[in-house]
Amino acid sequence: xxxxxxxxxxxxxxxxxxxxxxxxxxxxxxxxxxxxxxxxxxxxxxxxxxxxxxxxxxxxxxxxxxxxxxxxxxxxxxxxxxxxxxxxxxxxxxxxxxxxxxxxxxxxxxxxxxxxxxxxxxxxxxxxxxxxxxxxxxxxxxxxxxxxxxxxxxxxxxxxxxxxxxxxxxxxxxxxxxxxxxxxxxxxxxxxxxxxxxxxxxxxxxxxxxxxxxxxxxxxxxxxxxxxxxxxxxxxxxxxxxxxxxxxxxxxxxxxxxxxxxxxxxxxxxxxxxxxxxxxxxxxxxxxxxxxxxxxxxxxxxxxxxxxxxxxxxxxxxxxxxxxxxxxxxxxxxxxxxxxxxxxxxxxxxxxxxxxxxxxxxxxxxxxxx
Numbered sequence: 001x002x003x004x005x006x007x008x009x010x011x012x013x014x015x016x017x018x019x020x021x022x023x024x025x026x027x028x029x030x031x032x033x034x035x036x037x038x039x040x041x042x043x044x045x046x047x048x049x050x051x052x053x054x055x056x057x058x059x060x061x062x063x064x065x066x067x068x069x070x071x072x073x074x075x076x077x078x079x080x081x082x083x084x085x086x087x088x089x090x091x092x093x094x095x096x097x098x099x100x101x102x103x104x105x106x107x108x109x110x111x112x113x114x115x116x117x118x119x120x121x122x123x124x125x126x127x128x129x130x131x132x133x134x135x136x137x138x139x140x141x142x143x144x145x146x147x148x149x150x151x152x153x154x155x156x157x158x159x160x161x162x163x164x165x166x167x168x169x170x171x172x173x174x175x176x177x178x179x180x181x182x183x184x185x186x187x188x189x190x191x192x193x194x195x196x197x198x199x200x201x202x203x204x205x206x207x208x209x210x211x212x213x214x215x216x217x218x219x220x221x222x223x224x225x226x227x228x229x230x231x232x233x234x235x236x237x238x239x240x241x242x243x244x245x246x247x248x249x250x251x252x253x254x255x256x257x258x259x260x261x262x263x264x265x266x267x268x269x270x271x272x273x274x275x276x277x278x279x280x281x282x283x284x285x286x287x288x289x290x291x292x293x294x295x296x297x298x299x300x301x302x303x304x305x306x307x308x309x310x311x312x313x314x315x316x317x318x319x320x321x322x323x324x325x326x327x328x329x330x331x332x333x334x335x336x337x338x339x340x341x342x343x344x345x346x347x348x349x350x351x352x353x354x355x356x357x358x359x360x361x362x363x364x365x366x367x368x369x370x
Contacts, residue, residue, distance in 0.1 A: 004039040005318050008068040010061070013047040013090060014291025015301040015354075016074025022303035022358030023072065023310050026327070029362055033369060034323060041068070045097070046076030046090035046291075056093030062100055070317040071097065071284045072310060075291035098138055101282045103271035104170070105177040106136040106250065107312070108288065110237075110257035110267065115335035119262030119344050127237060127260055133185065134243045134257055135178040136250025138271055140170045141200075143247050164200045166246065171207035173274065178244035179216040188220045188241035192229040192249055204246060226253065233257055254288075264289040265302030265343040268309035270316055283317045285309040295342075299353045302341040304331055307361060330364040337364075 011017040030036040043061040050056055056076070065071050076090040086092075097103070112120060112130040120127045145163030152158050175191070182189045191208040193201035205223055212221040224232070226249040232239065233256050245253060258267045267289070273282035287305030295301055308331065315324035339360050340349040352360070 004037045006067070006069040007038045007040045007313075008064050008071045009040055009042050010045040010065075010071060010073045011042070012045050012074040012076045012291065013078050014075050014293045014296040015289075016046075016076070016291060018296070018299065018301050018354050019287065019303040019306040020072075020074045022354065022361070023306055025358050025362055026307060026310060029365060030323060033366070036320065036323070045073065045093040047078055047081045049093060050081060050084070050088065050090060056088060056090050057096055062096065065097060065101060065284075066282070069280070069283075070313050071101070072306075072313060073097070073284060073286040074306060075287065075289065077291050078293040078296075080293075095143075097284055098271060099144070101271075101284060102139065102273045103282060103284055104137060104139045104274070105174055105272045106138040106254075107177075107181070107270040107272065107316075108134040108136065108250075108254040108257070108267070109269075109312075110134065110254075110261055112261050113266070113332060113335050115332070116262050116266070116344060118346060120260055121262070122234065122237075122260060130237055130260060131185075132237060132240050132243065132257055133181055134245070134250060134254045135174060135181065136254055137166075137170065137174040137244075137246050138250075139247075140166050141247030164198065164246075164248070166200050166203060168203075168207055171204050172211050175208045175211040175244060176215070177272070178242050179211065179219050182219050182242045183216075186241040187218070188222075190222045190224055190229070190240055190243050192224050192226045192243055192245040192253065194226055194249075195223070196225060200246075208244065229253060230256055233260065258288050263302065263343045265305050265341065266308070267305050268312050270309070270312045272316065281317070283313065285313045285317075299355065300342045301354050302343050303354050303358050304341075304361075307331070307358075326365060326368060327361075329368055330361050333364045333368065334360045 011020040045057045076094050081090050110132045112127050117124045142162045142164040145165040148162050150160045178189050193204040195201035195205045271284040275281050287309050311324045311327040314320040338349045339352050345351050
């Protein structure tokens with residue numbers, strides 16, 4: 001395969017650069033062993049961009065992102081920049097990427113690897129074999145609705161305002177993503193909202209039902225209030241296949257589902273835009289974990305989440321399913337072999353560094369490739 005795939009790498013802050021270094025190993029392996037070439041460019045986002053340019057992301061870097069086939073991001077933020085005004089903090093760079101790239105669908109898989117069943121805070125019999133996909137609407141809802149802000153009232157007190165707002169098309173397009181994914185999984189979608197107390201929740205439920213009835217009648221659709229969904233994720237997570245929900249509830253539920261697996265350091269994510277006439281989608285891939293400034297520079301961060309995020313990039317942006325499957329098998333093999341970074345360390349296993357974990361994945365891919 002000689003056609004190069006245009007990838008923008010934004011390592012970001014904290015452990016971002018450390019874990020991203022292991023992706024470069026994988027990119028090199030794909031070139032050497034599979035003949036798959038990537039045209040990789042790099043840029044700054046978050047605190048490192050603020051330090052260099054005074055803004056969390058520059059217009060030039062945004063232009064790179066808009067031109068790329070996919071963007072791979074490490075992490076943003078840290079205590080160094082926490083005192084800055086809200087509108088120029090590192091996280092605003094990530095929000096601008098999502099907004100300007102029109103990445104409305106966030107995919108957060110929560111998968112429990114057999115070797116890590118005992119790392120979960122839940123009993124093994126509850127989470128063994130867990131494989132959930134949470135589909136979160138990413139560019140609407142309370143995080144972007146207007147009006148918003150903090151105002152001083154006549155009596156001197158203050159009021160904070162955020163607006164929850166959704167339209168028919170915003171809901172229908174995220175529902176279609178969930179239903180399409182379900183067709184490739186177990187054919188089940190659960191839609192989570194608060195239709196009992198929120199008009200936006202009523203609209204959400206009605207529009208998801210419309211998409212089901214008119215376009216995906218073969219899918220098993222259920223509706224659940226978001227607070228009950230949060231409870232059920234702890235009580236009986238195996239009942240779920242694909243969960244589709246709004247921006248706010250998706251933020252909360254996906255983090256809860258993530259911890260069922262035992263470590264944020266294991267979890268990838270993908271944020272996708274609408275398909276153009278050629279079928280191409282703008283896309284951003286990033287690990288769920290944050291910048292972890294407390295361990296930055298120590299070489300102990302878990303690189304598996306960013307490697308698996310790159311695996312999602314191979315699958316969804318570059319149509320390299322075989323290579324994505326191979327990476328998943330390699331991760332399983334390394335974990336079955338007893339190698340662990342600090343965040344997933346278990347008694348009787350071998351504790352290794354970020355770099356050694358990356359090397360182990362490459363060796364396992366070599367072995368699996370024959």
